[in-house]
Amino acid sequence: MEYFLQQLINGITLGSIYGLIAIGYTMVYGIIGMINFAHGDIFMVGSFIALIMIIALGLTAGSAIAVVILSLLLVLVLAMVLTSAWGWSVERIAYRPLRGSFRLAPLITAIGMSIILQNFVQIAQGARVKPLQPIITGGYTVMDSNGFAVQVSNIQILIIMTTVILMVAFSLLISRTSLGRAQRACEQDRRMASLLGIDVDRTISLTFVMGAALAAVAGLMYLLYYGVIDFFIGFVAGVKAFTAAVLGGIGSLPGAMLGGLLLGLIETFWSGYFSVEYKDVAAFSILAIVLIFLPSGLLGRPEVEKV
Amino acid sequence: MTRWTKDPVLTVEHLTMRFGGLVAVNDLTFQAGRGDITALIGPNGAGKTTVFNCITGFYKPTEGRLTARHADGRTYLLERMPDHAISGEAKVARTFQNIRLFGGMTLLENLMVAQHGPLMRASLFGIGGLFGIGSYRRAERAAIDKARYWLDRVGLLARADDPAADLPYGAQRRLEIARAMCTGPELLCLDEPAAGLNPRESAELNELLLYIRREQATSLLLIEHDMSVVMEISDHVVVLDYGVKISDGEPEAVRNDPKVIAAYLGVDDDEVEAVEHEVEEVEREVAR
Amino acid sequence: MAARTEHSVAASFKDAAIAAVIALALFGPLVGLRTEVTTGGLFLSQRWGDVAIAVAVVFVGRLLLNVFVFKTDRPATNLFSGMKLSAGALARIGPVFGPLMLGLALTLPFILLYGAPSQSRYYIDLGILVLTYVMLGWGLNIVVGMAGLLDLGYVAFYAVGAYSYALLAINFGWSFWLCLPLAGVLAGLWGITLGFPVLRLRGDYLAIVTLAFGEIIRIVLLNWYEFTGGPNGLNNIPRPSFFGLEFDRSPEGFAATFGLEFAAIHRIIFLYYLILALALLTAFVTVRVRRLPVGRAWEALREDEIACRSLGINTTTTKLTAFAMGAMFGGFAGSFFATRQGFISPESFTFIESAVILAIVVLGGLGSQIGVVIAAIVLIGGFEIFRDFAEYRMLVFGLAMVLIMVWRPRGLISTRKPTIALGKAKAIGGELVGEGRG
CATH class of the missing domain: 1.10.287 (Helix Hairpins)
Structure with a gap:
């Protein structure tokens, strides 16, 4: 039971990170119907920017608690802004010229962009893994029995809290603001939206910016949680997050979050009870099984075949 | 006992189709006679296309029985067959309301694809064809002849090697009918064949449909919402409204x-x- | 007009300045501050000079583009419009280009041996590499280009072929010529097994599931130590023989039998012709099958799946045949890879391989055999040219992918040739050809 609880906490933490990245995939897919393969690498860029900012600010575990909080907020905002610039640029360079053309073309440029980002960071920052000393330490023991203590660390609380706050803010943004409305309009019918005076290019750009900002948050969380990053983390995280988005039903924001959580839980429990080596196999197999029985994911709108 | 109940090519019994809470077709029963042009009419949203999709296997009906009966007396229970078998075995072909041609393929290729089944068997499922066996070459020649015949029929022989997407709208409609006819159907279902046609094209279409009924062993079932088109050529009219049959009989009676x-x-x-x-x-x- | 030009220059500067600011935001932190790992933890080294260069390059580049292309009434690119490869021109050179390439491919080893003996080994090796990708491209083209099914895990079948050959040859000592067809059949069976449950999925769902399968196979290969050797891979995979004659110094060897002096290059040349023959087999079968009902059904499936179903085509089996056939050729290529390298490990079968093969197919032009050849030469050959800049070559590779795609979204050769014609077959413009949703 204790072991189960511990795995649950770990799984939710991991799932939160996946969910934040998955939202970027699902939003872009919703609005322009393409797999933004470079999104995982945007997440990686975000975590690198966060790392650079943390070192630049000289943040360590020894700093006073107020300093840590303020600095982390600053790092978060800076990383979100700078990563957004990357997200925007990728869309501007590699996807916008191909708007309305062949479906596979932006997929290939996305893969190209993913290769570019990985190798750019590898050249600019070096190929070695970057270990960061833990900044947020400590935690609480939730339960202690038979010598097995169930722990929730502060960083886990931080990650889950941040994710919840962002999810709420984000849902409000999509459902209440004119930007959200424009986005939903573009999802439905891009040409009609533009006829009604919506700046479609701007809306799509903003979608990429928002996705990148959330990826930057996930990047910072990943950095703080695992304490080690390299230029290749984007690929695995990206594939997992995309899997999460599809699992939840691509195009659906709650679906992305649900998919992320499920994927995080599946991985953690599989690692905890069976084998660490095959956790990805478990995650991918469950994806395949879900899709076979629910072809549009858990929360996706079923695609009605128009004959 | 009317003509169509004596020798039906298609019998629809108690067909009901629900989408969630919406009842698109409710307990529909009718028959289409062999050698007839049967029209299924009704206002927009009456459930006509849904009936078609059930007959041709694109939807599985919620309830009801759909029986196709060939001239030789063999019967096929359509609601139990996968869509490709409905065309391939039960010989019920169809066209689509929004024309569905293979746009990037030539007219001739479109008609060759329609003869997939017989050509597949002649090529021993590809293996024989790979080595160019004689029976396949003969079958291919026959298929080309059939395609040529139908292209000529619909007046598109001169454009046989052009991509289908390049054709004007009316010609695309005719090509789609020719393609369906290449499957050698006992029953051909046409989904709003006259939609979007100008009066001259419409007249040509009527002529083509009458020709098919007269010269081919193919019965026709067509959907229209424009009654005037239907009355000219139909032998039998079934009227749907809100998924329910409200009238069934000779055109004059229905009118x-x-x-x-x-x-x-x-x-x-x-x-x-x-x-x-x-x-x-x-x-x-x-x-x- | 004059007024507009003036306005354009000012606008050009403004636009370039904005681009420079964005470049500063992009490159400032990531280039300007480099994280260095030391024993005392991480610290930052500063390289603002590089940032300045990068920003200047962006500014000048954007300015030049603005002045000469984007914000002018006479874009400089018009000068090249005469050189632009129109669909018609490509269709015209097609019939000449194909045989020319074939002739070159057939004679290449001898041209190299006599033309540049010292470099010949390197270039023949490069030829082998390019041909391997051509073959993989042609194999994937069946799935993506003809049937319109997006497969992001093609490398899985390449891996199955390679491991099947290696395991059969190592454990049972069977010859290459026996293992090759077996490996192909095994890969094809895997294609059917994996394809059967998922081929009814549409579009990007299929893409992600194929990607997942590719990863699953790689992870299994990586972790199943007893069987696959795990990350260490499989060593000492038997080399192919020339119909029973080994390429060695023994009196029964290839060189001795033909009265030649033993040379290591014999094996390389043999491998070259082996992969050439395999690739040509792929092309031959594909071209033949395209004209058969099953091939036409693949293309029809790409154009409109629903119409196919209304014409009596069983879409599931039709997709499966495409998937299985693509997988089989991937398996052939895999066993060739294994026998050529003599060593395989899961590292050779990562997602990036699938991506590169897919890029070759899409850049070449979906469904175009010649297009795949050109794209493979450009991408793989170009990649080799940059080998002196090892660090930068993947970066350039990615850039090339993006630029070619933006330049020609439908690939280098996008026209489609009809499979049958009453009169003279006319090429069909790429814009009419469907791209598949599956």
């Missing part, structure tokens, strides 16, 4: 059915009753 008139004009039920009452009175007067 004068007050329920049909009401459905098309969109009048209230009590008004229909009033009209019915009037009609009865007129009939009584005429009788007197």
Whole structure:
């Protein structure tokens, strides 16, 4: 039971990170119907920017608690802004010229962009893994029995809290603001939206910016949680997050979050009870099984075949 | 006992199709006679295309039985067959309301794809064809001849090697019919074949449909919402409204059915009753 | 007009300045501050000079583009319009280009041996590499280009072929010529097994599931130590023989039998012709099958799946045949890879391989055999040219992918040739050809 609880906490933490990245995939897919393969690498860029900012600010575990909080907020905002610039640029360079053309073309440029980002960071920052000393330490023991203590660390609380706050803010943004409305309009019918005076290019750009900002948050969380990053983390995280988005039903924001959580839980429990080596196999197999029985994911709108 | 109940090519019994809470077709029963042009008409949203999709296997009906009967007496239960077998074995072909051609393939290729089944068997499922066996070459020649015949029929032989997407709208409609005919159907289902055609194209279409009925062993079932088109060529008309059959009979009888008139004009039920009452009175007067 | 030009220059500067600011935001932190790992933890080294260069390059580049292309009435690119490869021109050179390439491919080893003996080994090796990708491209083209099914895990079948050959040859000592067809059949069976449950998925769902399968196979290969050797891979995979004659110094060897002096290059040349023959087999079968009903059904499936179903085509089996056939050729290529390298490990079968093969197919032009050849030469050959800049070559590779795609979204050769014609077959413009949703 204790072991189960511990795995649950770990799984939710991991799932939160996946969910934040998955939202970027699902939003872009919703609005322009393409797999933004470079999104995982945007997440990686975000975590690198966060790392650079943390070192630049000289943040360590020894700093006073107020300093840590303020600095982390600053790092978060800076990383979100700078990563957004990357997200925007990728869309501007590699996807916008191909708007309305062949479906596979932006997929290939996305893969190209993913290769570019990985190798750019590898050249600019070096190929070695970057270990960061833990900044947020400590935690609480939730339960202690038979010598097995169930722990929730502060960083886990931080990650889950941040994710919840962002999810709420984000849902409000999509459902209440004119930007959200424009986005939903573009999802439905891009040409009609533009006829009604919506700046479609701007809306799509903003979608990429928002996705990148959330990826930057996930990047910072990943950095703080695992304490080690390299230029290749984007690929695995990206594939997992995309899997999460599809699992939840691509195009659906709650679906992305649900998919992320499920994927995080599946991985953690599989690692905890069976084998660490095959956790990805478990995650991918469950994806395949879900899709076979629910072809549009858990929360996706079923695609009605128009004959 | 009417003509179509004696030798039906298609029998629809108690067909019901629900989408969630929406009942698109409710307990529909009708028959289409062999050698007839049967028209399924009704206002927009009456469930006509849904009936078609059930007949051709694109939807699985919620309830009901759909039987195709060939001239040789063999019967096929369509609701139990996968869509490709409905065309391949039960020989029920169809066209689509939004024309579905293989746009990037030539006209000839479109018609060759329609003869997939026989050509596959002749090529021993590809293996024999790979080595160019004689039976496949003969089958391919026959298929080309058949395609050429139908292209000529629909007046598109000169454009045989052009991509289908390049054709004007009316020609695309005719090509789609030719493609369906290349499958050698016992029953051909046409989904709004006259939609979007100008009067001349419409007349050509009627001629083509009459030709198919006259010269080929193919019966026709067509959907229309424009009654005037239907009345000219149909032998038998079934009228749907809100998924329910409201009239069934010879065109002349259906044309004068007050329920049909009401459905098309969109009048209230009590008004229909009033009209019915009037009609009865007129009939009584005429009788007197 | 004059007024507009003036306005354009000012606008050009403004636009370039904005681009420079964005470049500063992009490159400032990531290039300007480099994280260095030391024993005392991480610290930052500063390289603002590089940032300045990068920003200047962006500014000048954007300015030049603005002045000469984007914000002018006479874009400089018009000068090249005469050189632009029109669909018609490509269709015209097609019939000449194909045989020319074939002739070159057939004679290449001898041209190299006599033309540049010292470099010949390197270039023949490069030829082998390019041909391997051509073959993989042609194999994937069946799935993506003809049937319109997006497969992001093609490398799985390449891996199955390679491991099948290696395991059969190592454990049972069977010869290459016996293992090759077996490996192909095994890969094809895997294609059917994996394809059967998922081929009814549409579009990007299929893409992600194929990607997942590719990863699953790689992870299994990586972790199943007893069987696959795990990350260490499989060593000492038997080399192919020339119909029983080994390429060695023994009196029964290839060189001795033909009265030649033993040379290591014999094996390389043999491998070259082996992969050439395999690739040509792929092309031959594909071209033949395209004209058969099953091939036409693949293309029809790409154009409109619903119409196919209404014409009596069983879409599931039709997709499966495409998937299985693509997988089989991937398996052939895999066993060739194994026998050529003599060593395989899961590292050779990562997602990036699938991506590169897919890029070759899409850049070449979906469904175009010649296009795949050109794209493979450009991408793989170009990649080799940059080998002196090892650090930058993947970066350039990615850039090339993006630029070619933006330049020609439908690939280098996008026209489609009809499979049958009453009169003279006319090429069909790429814009009419469907791209598949599956």
